[in-house]
Amino acid sequence: MEPILAKIIDLPCVRDPRGNLSFIQNADQIPFEIARAYWIYDVPGGHNRDGHAFHTQQELIVSLSGSFDAVLDDGHGHRIRHHLNRSYYGLYVPPLTWRELDNFSTNSVALVLSSTLYDELDYIRDFDTFKQIVNHEL
Numbered sequence: 001m002e003p004i005l006a007k008i009i010d011l012p013c014v015r016d017p018r019g020n021l022s023f024i025q026n027a028d029q030i031p032f033e034i035a036r037a038y039w040i041y042d043v044p045g046g047h048n049r050d051g052h053a054f055h056t057q058q059e060l061i062v063s064l065s066g067s068f069d070a071v072l073d074d075g076h077g078h079r080i081r082h083h084l085n086r087s088y089y090g091l092y093v094p095p096l097t098w099r100e101l102d103n104f105s106t107n108s109v110a111l112v113l114s115s116t117l118y119d120e121l122d123y124i125r126d127f128d129t130f131k132q133i134v135n136h137e138l
């Protein structure tokens with residue numbers, strides 16, 4: 001079976017002199033039903049968040065304000081850095097993808113739409129454990 005790949009999704013952008021507007025509707029823009037939304041803000045400029053992966057959760061990450069980087073790693077030696085600085089780009093992150101958020105600009109806001117409710121048991125918080133799981137060593 002082909003792996004589901006992380007990708008940047010171009011979201012609709014209704015350009016308007018009164019202010020632009022973007023939106024997401026289940027299935028029209030993203031390949032999962034939204035179960036939860038959370039947002040990360042007040043990150044000191046230049047700081048980063050701890051990395052993790054999920055067993056089952058899919059997510060879409062959008063920079064609503066400012067910018068930050070999302071670093072994705074497939075556990076097979078492929079690591080890619082996405083600079084998120086537009087409110088009409090969504091980064092789709094499939095399950096079993098290691099992701100770190102860093103390089104936050106001051107006053108940036110990261111919106112995360114998730115396919116599941118919060119479940120600590122779905123987290124993989126150790127990179128070596130993650131690599132063992134994706135390489136079927138655990």
Ligand code: TYD
Nearest residue numbers: 036037038040049050051052101117118119
């Ligand atoms: P976490 O996802 O670990 O953020 P990061 O990896 O960026 O530090 O979330 C931090 C804490 O917030 C976690 O210990 C539990 C809480 N939390 C919730 O209660 N519900 C949620 O939906 C999320 C995302 C986190």
